Amino acid sequence: MAGSTDGRVTAAVLIIGDEILSGRTQDTNLRDIAKYLGVLGVDLAEARTVPDVLEEIVAALNALRERYDYVLTTGGIGPTHDDITADAVAAAFGVELIEHPEIIAMMTARWGGVELNAARRRMARVPVGGELVKNPVQGPPGFTIGNVFVLAGVPTIMRGMLEDVGWRLRSGTVTVARTVRVEGSGEGVIAAPLEAVAKAHPDMSLGSYPFFGDGVYGSNLVLRSRDQDELAQALEELVAALKDAGIDNIREVENA
């Protein structure tokens, strides 16, 4: 596992599904995972979206799990022929898939004891060495193997499964964000004072996110740091630098 030499704990998200790449479905899982990990001090460092093609999933998974502390995948764990995430994860780790007895038992109970058909049995497949990730919403669980967590694509189910992921992760120092909202000034005049403060705080992230419309324009300046004292100091310096540049419609706002 890489990514941890500087004290950061890092993760990547691998979104699996033709429905995202065709534009049929708007992904929302990336943002939900980012927020969930942020609270744990785990930095989402990269995300990839790949189609329902075995070789593509395997290649992306191997690239990401090598480079980051954790990888969370979403999608492709249902019962239909296009759900091949379990196959891809097993292939990436070079292990076999087994039918997990606990999932078979859960599904048999769910379906009133009748014998499970082939499609339902597909959802019981877990790579050898994998552990289950609870699904408190509906349907079979996800699983984890090595530093990879395999979650559902349906957002409500994905969010439920995340609750059984967090406790397994090594936590990092939480990054805190504070936002200064500037109205009536464009980025063209904000840039210089912002950059001066960014240069004085090289370990922090300072971003400018312009807005316009409804008769108002300006930019939200987001300061992010693991060090709350430095964050407060930088915020003060930024407000002073903006005022020195003649910008005074400034206020701190809740993070959008």
Added chain:
Amino acid sequence: MAGSTDGRVTAAVLIIGDEILSGRTQDTNLRDIAKYLGVLGVDLAEARTVPDVLEEIVAALNALRERYDYVLTTGGIGPTHDDITADAVAAAFGVELIEHPEIIAMMTARWGGVELNAARRRMARVPVGGELVKNPVQGPPGFTIGNVFVLAGVPTIMRGMLEDVGWRLRSGTVTVARTVRVEGSGEGVIAAPLEAVAKAHPDMSLGSYPFFGDGVYGSNLVLRSRDQDELAQALEELVAALKDAGIDNIREVENA
């Protein structure tokens, strides 16, 4: 350029920005680009999201532009210090950045002839050999170099810029989708008839997207093909196969 040996025209999207990976901002550009390219018969084959870090952007851009016919980037072209997409594209292509005289002229006119400050001049930087991509909304244009298109991150501006991208792309055969909605049956029983039809049409994509809530459950079965005759044939086969499996709450619906 790869990706075109089988007659497909392929593209990748590279989303650049800490604000997406932190969960602050919900990306919508991927879906808009996917839909726009779909109409042109260009397949979105992969997407990556990377932070505002030069080496990360360069590495992802070089991997994607090598592999796919086109790459569209979003984000990081504003005037602030964290906007480094132009620098990264120039580095990836091994060329210098110049201040594009047309952009300087546009911005000078916009700002009433006063001399442009350093931040605004940043937005005029284009890699040597690049051509401008019109921005019909607000602010400076994007640019294109090689098979890469560099677009804004703000969704309204990005969509405006796309209009000056399409005519430059080689079109492919458009993939058409038709959707069959099944209510009151789960994927566990839909899977077998769906797979039978998928196996009979290996060049098509058949996906199952379950829904539930509001007292109704079921799945949307999406059939996608470049061949409209085959699509109609497969749809007929699927309806027949579902009925043979005892599933009859079936209707074709508009693509969701």
